[in-house]
Amino acid sequence: MVFSNNSLLPFALGIAVVTATPAVGRTEWTQWRGPERNGISSESDWALKGKELWKVDVGLGYSTVSIADGRLYTMGFDQAKNLDHVFCFEAESGKEIWRHSLPSKLMNEAHGGGTLVTPSVDGEVVYTANRLGQFLCLDAKTGTVHWQKDLKEEYDLSFPRWGYSAAPLVLDDMVVMNMGRVLAFERKTGEEIWVSDEDYGDAYSTPADFEFQGEECLAVFNKLGLVVLERGGGTELMHHPWETSYHINAATPVVLEGDRVFISSGYNHGCAMLQLGEDAIDVVWESKAMRNHMTGCIVYEDHLYGFDDATFKCLDLEGNEQWTQRGLGKGAHLIAGGRLLLLTADGELVIAEASPEKFEELSREKILDGGVYWTTPVLLDGRLYCRNSLGQLVCRDHRSDQS
Numbered sequence: 001m002v003f004s005n006n007s008l009l010p011f012a013l014g015i016a017v018v019t020a021t022p023a024v025g026r027t028e029w030t031q032w033r034g035p036e037r038n039g040i041s042s043e044s045d046w047a048l049k050g051k052e053l054w055k056v057d058v059g060l061g062y063s064t065v066s067i068a069d070g071r072l073y074t075m076g077f078d079q080a081k082n083l084d085h086v087f088c089f090e091a092e093s094g095k096e097i098w099r100h101s102l103p104s105k106l107m108n109e110a111h112g113g114g115t116l117v118t119p120s121v122d123g124e125v126v127y128t129a130n131r132l133g134q135f136l137c138l139d140a141k142t143g144t145v146h147w148q149k150d151l152k153e154e155y156d157l158s159f160p161r162w163g164y165s166a167a168p169l170v171l172d173d174m175v176v177m178n179m180g181r182v183l184a185f186e187r188k189t190g191e192e193i194w195v196s197d198e199d200y201g202d203a204y205s206t207p208a209d210f211e212f213q214g215e216e217c218l219a220v221f222n223k224l225g226l227v228v229l230e231r232g233g234g235t236e237l238m239h240h241p242w243e244t245s246y247h248i249n250a251a252t253p254v255v256l257e258g259d260r261v262f263i264s265s266g267y268n269h270g271c272a273m274l275q276l277g278e279d280a281i282d283v284v285w286e287s288k289a290m291r292n293h294m295t296g297c298i299v300y301e302d303h304l305y306g307f308d309d310a311t312f313k314c315l316d317l318e319g320n321e322q323w324t325q326r327g328l329g330k331g332a333h334l335i336a337g338g339r340l341l342l343l344t345a346d347g348e349l350v351i352a353e354a355s356p357e358k359f360e361e362l363s364r365e366k367i368l369d370g371g372v373y374w375t376t377p378v379l380l381d382g383r384l385y386c387r388n389s390l391g392q393l394v395c396r397d398h399r400s401d402q403s
Helices: none
Strands: 003-005 046-057 066-068 071-078 083-090 096-103 120-122 125-129 134-139 145-150 169-171 174-179 181-186 192-195 208-212 215-222 225-230 236-241 254-256 260-265 270-276 281-287 298-300 303-308 311-316 321-325 332-336 339-343 348-353 361-366 378-380 383-387 392-399
Touching: 046 361, 066 120, 071 125, 083 125, 096 134, 120 169, 174 215, 208 254, 236 281, 298 332, 303 332, 332 378
Parallel strands: 003 096
Antiparallel strands: 046 392, 066 071, 071 083, 083 096, 120 125, 125 134, 134 145, 169 174, 174 181, 181 192, 208 215, 215 225, 225 236, 254 260, 260 270, 270 281, 298 303, 303 311, 311 321, 332 339, 339 348, 348 361, 378 383, 383 392
16 A cells, blocks of 8 residues: 655765764664664675665655665655655565655756655654755654654755755754754654754755763764764854865764764865864864765774775775775765675676775676666665666665575
């Protein structure tokens, strides 16, 4: 039964939390970049070679998937009807359970247009937003709207050139949205908890939560640079300026050991390792060795893995290049079981060892056609979910027994 309710850019993938916390065993992938918000899947018993289980068309865009209780959630844009759809599918079969639709715009400027935000699942509800600033809390089983807000209008927010794209960040009893101004809402009712005093400019990056000197904080990377906010009330604790030629900082900050933060931007700007102090931020090192245009780096065993523009690299935490792999283009990646899963600019799935010693390719297979491939893949229960910008969402069976 289906319920029905009514230059290239970085945001598409971007934009997620990638901390150094080790992944633990989970049976769900409820938010952007997974349970630990670090781009690492705890899956270890999975096969290099897979086979297609199902494929559906979700519409234009770059939203990836979140999965809980056997249900998969994502978004896509229907160009013929000018609607954004929030979809719920059976994760195993691809059968549509429900969709919720809301008016939207293509917003095609040098990248094809379409949806940007990845839904976040919180028990019985799903939070998501579209690039125009509509923020929704939906029933996870039926798609019924629990509450909805027009954040741009309600808070008179500045509008990013390519639309809002940060994913909802669920933290205990609040859900945080980065909209230039950072906003926190009571997750059950949608009532405002706090709003940052400053508008930090075009918002394409999901905040990273962490603890610093015993205080719960948020690291937010927007047009003006990196800002650290006190999580309970949104008070600014410190700021580090970091501006690109297009005013875009898309990759979520990588927080390491609670007092160091790695940031990276495209447009030939580069990257930096920052040290948080009592009330200021110091630069440990800065270079152009990693320029995250779309998706951010993943930290695995004290090394950074990511796309330096159209080249894939491994750096150590001192910024030294360990190896460089060309020919993959601008894509997206995931780490699972000590392996890199790379979706290339040609729609190929490349699997390689996640090792600082060298780039050792283990398998390569064409899995999608057309569009661009900036959307982070998801691996859960041996099933790999990938999509392109045209809206092809494919589920592949990579279970070790191929059952």
